[in-house]
Amino acid sequence: MKLSEKKSLKKKEQILLSAVKIVNRHGYDGATMEEIAAELLMTKGSLYYYFKNKGDLMYQCHNLILSKAIDELKEHINEEDSAEEMLRNMIITHIDFAIEEQETFNLITRPYHTFNKEQLQEVLKLRKNYSGLFDQVIEKGLSSKAFKIKEPIIARMFMLGSMNWIQQWYNPDGRLSKKELQKIFGDYMIKLLK
Amino acid sequence: MKLSEKKSLKKKEQILLSAVKIVNRHGYDGATMEEIAAELLMTKGSLYYYFKNKGDLMYQCHNLILSKAIDELKEHINEEDSAEEMLRNMIITHIDFAIEEQETFNLITRPYHTFNKEQLQEVLKLRKNYSGLFDQVIEKGLSSKAFKIKEPIIARMFMLGSMNWIQQWYNPDGRLSKKELQKIFGDYMIKLLK
Amino acid sequence: MKLSEKKSLKKKEQILLSAVKIVNRHGYDGATMEEIAAELLMTKGSLYYYFKNKGDLMYQCHNLILSKAIDELKEHINEEDSAEEMLRNMIITHIDFAIEEQETFNLITRPYHTFNKEQLQEVLKLRKNYSGLFDQVIEKGLSSKAFKIKEPIIARMFMLGSMNWIQQWYNPDGRLSKKELQKIFGDYMIKLLK
């Protein structure tokens, strides 16, 4: 890879991070190319050198965060730990993303409104990937008899839903710290699965 | 009340229902006055005869659905039934709304973006009202020793979150019918609380 | 004239007075049919029974006030009084109208924008009429050698302009009362003409 290409990639990433910030603040629709560019002291025209259009940029934002989350989740999956341990770690990660990344992690309302066909396909693939990791661990728990549950898929969606909702009500200055919350949610999940 | 006033109220309701439909389709921001009017074979100008502005219309949509939901929930609360029975019924109702009403019931992302100050205040009041009904039943279950749980508020949010998420993945043609889903969710909730 | 016609005329006058009030408050463009009607607890649709359109109503407002002013001016013109006395009285009247009637008496900026061709013609006739009364008195003063001035028409416009401007700066709570103002303006006018 040439130096110039490297530079370009770096810039692209910078823009992406700036965009993520704005999207988390104002949502996909509320984010304007102007504001994203301003964050980096650029002009909106320049964004089109790196991204085909707004949709593309938005898609890559979501993709970036989602991929990051997948990577972090994978780190918790291994042979040594028990299903319960792994799941508790995954819950911590998910809640971290839900609270910290807000909108871009939001496994969005009406994704077909924000993304085009190809993007949507890719997004759905990633999400399947993401959910699959949870399924995998639940499956492991089931085969080791640690968990007992009839509809594991529904249970997984049940769990993810409850965690995604956190961003609607979480208050950093609230009675419970993020850590305590993660602990409680872990407990509930385990209780649910056992 | 005069006949003409009745008629006007009816029209207002018609518009509201039409708006709810559009909002459920495209979200609050995506809904245009034009499309809402077109649904009723009117012109957008006419909408302003009944509603002060788009914000007002959107607010009343949300208010309408939320109030309906509250009313239905209340029907399930009484002295005879056990906390478990009541809760199961409430879950059925909530899932019905989440699936059927989609966006307008969606206990929205960034409500302060969609609603103005006064509207927001009213909306938050209604939501508190709504959640309060769940809290009430959980409380009853706790005092009758039917439920055992340490953080009832968190549990309630856990439950509501999992149900709100349903609209993201529910597929009417899927393996499980809505009814089956409601049953399973009920079971999970009870397991969680016991 | 039939009773019904009399009634209709009365209603027309009521509307006119209401319209004058609104116009004085918001200007010709700023006045809305809605507000004018509301002032009389009517609905705007009804106004069209009495007036062809907004332009017509606006025109008749101006016409009404202007005619009233002409009538009052005429009362000051007679054989006995000196030109100076008559002029002083006319100044008092003019200033009264300028301050009290504001916009409707405003011998308007861009009348061709507010009025149509025929209306404009009529308005210009009335205004000529109005100015003519001042000219008449100035003429009288000139022939009686009470006044000495070379360009009486210009002088008259000079005088009217200075008085019309009063409504831009007059403050009822200011240092000078309306009466004092009228006196001072009278003095200045006489000084100018002598």
Place this chain on the structure above:
Amino acid sequence: MKLSEKKSLKKKEQILLSAVKIVNRHGYDGATMEEIAAELLMTKGSLYYYFKNKGDLMYQCHNLILSKAIDELKEHINEEDSAEEMLRNMIITHIDFAIEEQETFNLITRPYHTFNKEQLQEVLKLRKNYSGLFDQVIEKGLSSKAFKIKEPIIARMFMLGSMNWIQQWYNPDGRLSKKELQKIFGDYMIKLLK
């Protein structure tokens, strides 16, 4: 300053001049962004690149003309000339602006309707500035005993009013040329003040 900035400023000025033309033709309310843009073969969207909104543009129009007028007035104020000479020159300038710039110079009816709070404040400051220059010269005439007048502020408003009115009746093809008019008005003013 960079070349591009200079260019931008120039464009801004062009737009301003175009806007002034349109406003003089149709008034502040009557001027549409569309028409202003069309005058320069632009589309209205482009105007918003240079001005925040219509109010801003309108304000800057008025500000521009008023500032220009103040500058020209100031050129007539100096130590050598007599108060009378200076005043005659100022009258010429004022009448020039009143006739040539019409609406934008019009020391407007209901400015609080056209301008927002901050703009209004600035406008009023400029106007005070403007009137103050006249007051200054009158004051000078009074202290040199060239003028004798009891209420100099009222006299100044008397004078400005008479001149502002000129734009209502001035006809370039009339009996008197602008120059002759300016001479006559000067004479009247001096007569008034002496």
Place this chain on the structure above:
DNA sequence: TATGAATGAGTGTTCATTCAT
């Protein structure tokens, strides 16, 4: 590469006007 500038389609809102009842 980056930018300044321009565009045009879209959207909410206002309001005079019309008309059946």
Place this chain on the structure above:
DNA sequence: CATGAATGAACACTCATTCAT
């Protein structure tokens, strides 16, 4: 006579997108 209701044209404003330099 009066009204409720509907209309449609007009207008300010936003914003993604384009493109010459």
